[in-house]
Amino acid sequence: MSTVLETQNEIRANSDRHRVDSEYVFHELTRSICPVCRRVIDAKILLRDNQVFMSKRCPRCGPFMALIYADAEAYISYSQYNKPGTIPLAYSGKAERGCPHDCGLCPEHEQHACLGIIEVNSACDMDCPLCFAEAGPGFSLTLEEVEQMLDDYVRTEGQPEVVQFSGGEPSIHPRIIDFVRAAQARNIRFVMLNTNGKRIARDDRFLEDLNEVRPALYFQFDGFEPETYRVIRGEPDLLGEKLRALDRLAEIGLNVTIVPAIERGVNEHEVGRIVEFAIEHPAIRGITFQPAFRAGRHLPGDPLRRMTIPDVVREIEAQTSGKFIASDFVPVPCCFPTCNSVTYAFVESGRVTPLPRILDVNDYLDYITNRIVPDFSHEIRTALEGLWSSSSVAGSDKSLQQLAISCQACQLPDKLAINNIAKNMLMIMLQDFMDPWTFSQKNLMKCCKEFLLPGGKQIPFCAYNTVGYREQAREQLVAMEPERRRARREGRPYQPKPIVFDFDSRSPA
Amino acid sequence: MGRGQTPAPSAVKQCCAAVYASDAARLLLGDSFHPGGTRLTERLGQMLNLTPRTRVLDVAAGTGTSAVRLAERFGSEVVGVDYSRESIEAANGQVSAKKLGGKVTFKCADAEKLPFPDACFDAVICECAFCTFPDKQAAAREFNRVLRPGGQVGLSDLTRQGSLPPELESLLSWIACIADAQPVSEYAALLSGAAFTVSVVERHDGALVEFINQIRTRLLAAEVMARLQKLSLPGFDLDVAKTLARHALAAIKEGKLGYAIVVAAKEP
Numbered sequence: 024m025s026t027v028l029e030t031q032n033e034i035r036a037n038s039d040r041h042r043v044d045s046e047y048v049f050h051e052l053t054r055s056i057c058p059v060c061r062r063v064i065d066a067k068i069l070l071r072d073n074q075v076f077m078s079k080r081c082p083r084c085g086p087f088m089a090l091i092y093a094d095a096e097a098y099i100s101y102s103q104y105n106k107p108g109t110i111p112l113a114y115s116g117k118a119e120r121g122c123p124h125d126c127g128l129c130p131e132h133e134q135h136a137c138l139g140i141i142e143v144n145s146a147c148d149m150d151c152p153l154c155f156a157e158a159g160p161g162f163s164l165t166l167e168e169v170e171q172m173l174d175d176y177v178r179t180e181g182q183p184e185v186v187q188f189s190g191g192e193p194s195i196h197p198r199i200i201d202f203v204r205a206a207q208a209r210n211i212r213f214v215m216l217n218t219n220g221k222r223i224a225r226d227d228r229f230l231e232d233l234n235e236v237r238p239a240l241y242f243q244f245d246g247f248e249p250e251t252y253r254v255i256r257g258e259p260d261l262l263g264e265k266l267r268a269l270d271r272l273a274e275i276g277l278n279v280t281i282v283p284a285i286e287r288g289v290n291e292h293e294v295g296r297i298v299e300f301a302i303e304h305p306a307i308r309g310i311t312f313q314p315a316f317r318a319g320r321h322l323p324g325d326p327l328r329r330m331t332i333p334d335v336v337r338e339i340e341a342q343t344s345g346k347f348i349a350s351d352f353v354p355v356p357c358c359f360p361t362c363n364s365v366t367y368a369f370v371e372s373g374r375v376t377p378l379p380r381i382l383d384v385n386d387y388l389d390y391i392t393n394r395i396v397p398d399f400s401h402e403i404r405t406a407l408e409g410l411w412s413s414s415s416v417a418g419s420d421k422s423l424q425q426l427a428i429s430c431q432a433c434q435l436p437d438k439l440a441i442n443n444i445a446k447n448m449l450m451i452m453l454q455d456f457m458d459p460w461t462f463s464q465k466n467l468m469k470c471c472k473e474f475l476l477p478g479g480k481q482i483p484f485c486a487y488n489t490v491g492y493r494e495q496a497r498e499q500l501v502a503m504e505p506e507r508r509r510a511r512r513e514g515r516p517y518q519p520k521p522i523v524f525d526f527d528s529r530s531p532a
Numbered sequence: 533m534g535r536g537q538t539p540a541p542s543a544v545k546q547c548c549a550a551v552y553a554s555d556a557a558r559l560l561l562g563d564s565f566h567p568g569g570t571r572l573t574e575r576l577g578q579m580l581n582l583t584p585r586t587r588v589l590d591v592a593a594g595t596g597t598s599a600v601r602l603a604e605r606f607g608s609e610v611v612g613v614d615y616s617r618e619s620i621e622a623a624n625g626q627v628s629a630k631k632l633g634g635k636v637t638f639k640c641a642d643a644e645k646l647p648f649p650d651a652c653f654d655a656v657i658c659e660c661a662f663c664t665f666p667d668k669q670a671a672a673r674e675f676n677r678v679l680r681p682g683g684q685v686g687l688s689d690l691t692r693q694g695s696l697p698p699e700l701e702s703l704l705s706w707i708a709c710i711a712d713a714q715p716v717s718e719y720a721a722l723l724s725g726a727a728f729t730v731s732v733v734e735r736h737d738g739a740l741v742e743f744i745n746q747i748r749t750r751l752l753a754a755e756v757m758a759r760l761q762k763l764s765l766p767g768f769d770l771d772v773a774k775t776l777a778r779h780a781l782a783a784i785k786e787g788k789l790g791y792a793i794v795v796a797a798k799e800p
Contacts, residue, residue, distance in 0.1 A: 369760055381759040386774055387752055406746075406753035444762065 047071035050099070054122075057081035058459035061491055063123070066463065070095040076327075077461055089326035089460035092361055094333035097349075104353075104360035108134035108469060109393040113179045115479045122464055123490045124526040126482040127473060128179075136481050137357055137395040137471035139176045139186045141169060143202060145497065147192040148221055151256045153284055155319035155456070155488050158191045162500040165507055165517040168477045169202045173209050175479035182210065185397045186475075187241060189217040200232045207236065213397035215280075217241040220268035234275040239398055241311075242269070244281040246293035247300075254289050254322070255315075273306035278398055280450070281307055285338075286315040286322060287330045294335060295342020302370050302449060308400045309450035316458040318488040326460040332364055332453045339451070347451065351377035353384050355452075356392040359466040365391065365452045367399050369444075395471070396450070404445035457485040478521020496522050566598075566660055567791050568688070568739030573598045573659065574605055576686045579732060579795050580655045582606035589613070589653040589678060591643050591671075592661030596623030596636070602657075603635045611653075613641035644670040651680040659688045663713045672726035682800035685728060690740070691716040691790045699772075700779045716792045728796035737784055740791040744784070748777045 048070040055066035055077065066079035068091065075092040092098045116129040128136065145161035147154075176183050186206050193199050193216060206214045216238040222229050244265055245255050253259035272279055281301060285291050294312070301307040314330035315321065333349070340348050347366065354360035368377040396402060457463065462485060470483035474492075477500075482492045499522050510517040568575075582588060584607030590599045593612025596619075603610050614620050623638040641647050643658070644667050656675045665671045675685045690713040695701075714722075720730045755770050757763035783789040 369756065376760065378756060382752075382755060387748075390748070390752065402749055403753050403756070406749040407757070440762075444757070 047076070050075070050095075053077075054464040055079050055462045056123075056459055056490060057084050058087055059084040061459070063464075068463075070099075077463065087326070087460060090329055090331060091461055091463075092333060092455075093331045093337075097333060098361055101354045101360040104356045104388070106356040106389070106392045108471075111135040111179045112181050115175070115179065115481060120526060123467055123486045124524075126480065126486050126490075126492060126524070128481050128483075131468065132483075133469040134358065134471045135393070136176070136180060136473040137184065137393070139180075139183060139473055139475045139481065140189050140484070141172055141186060141202070141475050142189050142191065143169065143193045143196045143199060144191040145500070146195065147190060147219075148195055149192065149219055149256060149258065151320070153255050153286070153315055153321055155316065155321070156189070156191065157319045157493070157497070161497060162504050163196060163507070164477075164500075165510070165519075166198055166201055166205065167517045168519040169198075170205050171519050172475045172477060172479075173206055173211065176475055176481075177209055177211070178479075179481065182212070184211070185213040185215060185395055186211050187215040187217055188238075189241075192219055192221075194218045194222040194229065200236055203236045203238050214238045215241050215397065217243075217282075219243045220265050223271055224264040224268040230271055230275065233272075233277065237277060240272060240277055240279040240306075242272075242279050242281050243284075244269075244297070245283045245285075246290045247296055248290070248293065251290040251293060255284060255286060269304060269306050273304070277306065278308045278400065279306045280309040280311055280452075282311045282313060284313050284315050285330050285335055287324070287328055287334075289322075291330060291334070291338050292342075294338040298339060298343050298347070298451065301451075302373075302375065305446075308398060308446075308448065309452065311452040311454055313454050313456065316456045316488075317460060318456075318458040319493075321458075329461075332361075332455050335453050336364070346375040347377060351379050352451075352453065353379055353388075353391075356388060357395060357471045359469045361455075362466055362470075363452060363454050365450065368449050368451070370447050370449050375449075393471075399450045400445045400448040403448055404441060407441045407444065457489060459489045462489045476522040477519045478523070480522060480524075491526070492524060495524050499523075567690075567743035568736055570597070570601050572688055572736060572739055572793070573601050573657075576657055576659070576688055576793060576795075577602050577606050577608075579734075579793065580657065580684050580686045582608045582655060584608060586654045587611070587652070589646075589648070589656045591646075591656060591658040591675070592664070593623060593638060594619050594661075596626045596638060598657070598659055599623070599636050599638070600626060600630060600632065603632055604630075608635075608655075610636045611648075612636065612638045613643070613646065614638070615640070615642060644674060646674045646678055648678045650677055651683075653678050654680060654683050656683070656685040657687075658685070660690065662687050662689050662719065668722050669725055672722045672728070675723075676726045676728060676798055679798045681798055684731075684795055684797045685723065686793065686795045687719060687723075688736070688791070688793045689713065689719060691719070691792050692788060693790075694788045696783055696788055697779050699776060700783060713789075716790070716794065719792075719794050720796075723794065723796040728798060730794060730796045732793070732795040734793040734795075735790060736792060737790040740789065741781065741784055744777055744780050748774070751777060 050068045050070050053066050053068060054063060056062065057064055060081060060083055062081055062083070064079055064081050066077050069076045069078050073095045074090060075095050075098045077089045077091050080086045111128060114128055114130050116125050116127050118125050118129045118131045122131060142156065144163040145159060146163065147158035173186065176186065188199065188202055190196065203214050203216065218240065220242055245251050247262055249259035252261040269279065283297055285294065297310060301310045312335050314335060317324065336349050336352055351366045352364040353366065355363040355365050366377050366379060368375050457466065467483055467485055470485060472484040473481035474484065474487045475481055476496060487493050503520060507517050582602060586608040588602060588608045588610045590610055590612040593599050593614050596612055599610040599612040602608055612623060617640050620638045620640045627636050639647065643665055656679055662668060662671065679685065692713040693715040716733055720733060723730055751770065751773055754763065754765065758765055758770065780789060
């Protein structure tokens, strides 16, 4: 005879015993880190409601979930853009503990360094609530260190295409112009200066120096509204200075890429205006939108509601009334294809022609496969000038001369026309950096943007900011400061010391 | 998608109808076919141990860019020769503008019959031109004759080995300067045949890859211009050009096309 309890159990046991499907597709497995204790853990990539999520569980700290990509269809289709990487000439690390603790680069890395970033200092003339570099007083590199780092970069790359000086705020480093010169002297084709623009707005002498060395500018620019700058940068009245700096850069003809950090709920509504501004402004050749990520100093936010690349693309499409649409953007095969997307457009009299609409992208994909295009307008200019060089050299083929002089149907452009075409090219890039919630070892292994360090190590961007490399490097770089000062005081060269990493004693087991 | 056709040949003026593929190839390649640029020229200079006391002969000097570069970088005296009078005129123009004080001079001459006495140069360079000489053995013998005992010759040139796709073969036949590229072993053999001892063979295929990528960037720019209707290229098929560039890169990857430096010494 059954008791009431047994009957209840029986009822429960006989309740609907049909299995249900889970609400998502388990797309793949990767490795990540725990956002709290930094332990390396497995992570699942799940597809649900046409969105891509990362779901992981730390044995000590519990489960975590983050939005990776707000367009699952696009995410899956991008595997066709996954091309073979390029092998560097030398590695600065060995594969010992296993990824991500052997940076860098170790022989397991799947791409060379397209972009080397040198943080020349930690100090900044701002104190932004959003700062992955954790800017503040600490260290300031010497010329000897920077020269050695550049030499190491040349050793591993042969002919590095781009180096970017960053910080802190690199423009306030007393030797920054010498650093730019040192890079140019080493046959590194493009030297970029990352900056908030303040010194450019205020300092005439600095502007003259920039005019002389002529780096490319990577210019922080989040929008137009005071509230945007108050929340992200801690300075609501920043816009005036930014605009003044951009106008001064236009006066000396330097090419600028503006770099907006886009934070959901703060400035995603400004995306369209930023694009229109870039189209109009004579100094601006490109925009690199960076969805805000949670490394270093950052604003609090829900990892499930962060801005991802498809979110920014949707805002661009909506806010520019379709001047740019989603299919204009092409995944960049240099890093992992879901990390960056780009488009190039020709702009004339307000009319925008994104090049993927008039060319077959597949014809030119390897143009961006294993390299960063630092300045597309410069490339176009050089190419156009090269195309018509034979018509301007004495003694060239007679029929070509006829072409140049008398054939109107061929309309060879003169120097002015070439200049106008080049200046009318606009790049829009979208870069989604990872943080401890979204970190995926798979993407990391193909990263092509590395922080260069004294001693020759090159640490992939997202490893540096999430795994613990930045903290260890900062400690050592700061500890070298007394010796740097001593050397300066005593008028002797500073002996660079290599940065080393230790994950064994610090790993949480 | 507005991928229009290039204008039909019948629609263009007579002079444009005369644009043959060879002219289009010249358009893309530019005036000088010189993979590796000044970097490779300087490498050659280093390998030949050029100093301010060296007297150098630059054979097929073109418009003189390399000769000037060598004089500036190494301080050597350089005499440049070229078959084309127009090139020599342009070269002389370059030199007077640079004020090199008589260090660099140019002369119109035939590489197979050099107008110099025996043993009057310390070094001979010949960049990306040896493969164009109809009688290469004669040219090699002339290089040997004008060098002093122990002097060195440095060649940089396109190399080819094995068969290439037919489209690439026919394009190459239109571009005179690379029609007769040889396997690198053949260049070495020609120099040995002229009493030289080959000391170094150095591959620089990367320079050729870079050069072809420059061409592909020009194709990109040309296509962009054409599709924006800022340029018409009658008789020039962009698709063919793009395919050819791809074939060239594949050929380099397979080792069928390349670029190399060969250095050899005359008996002391």
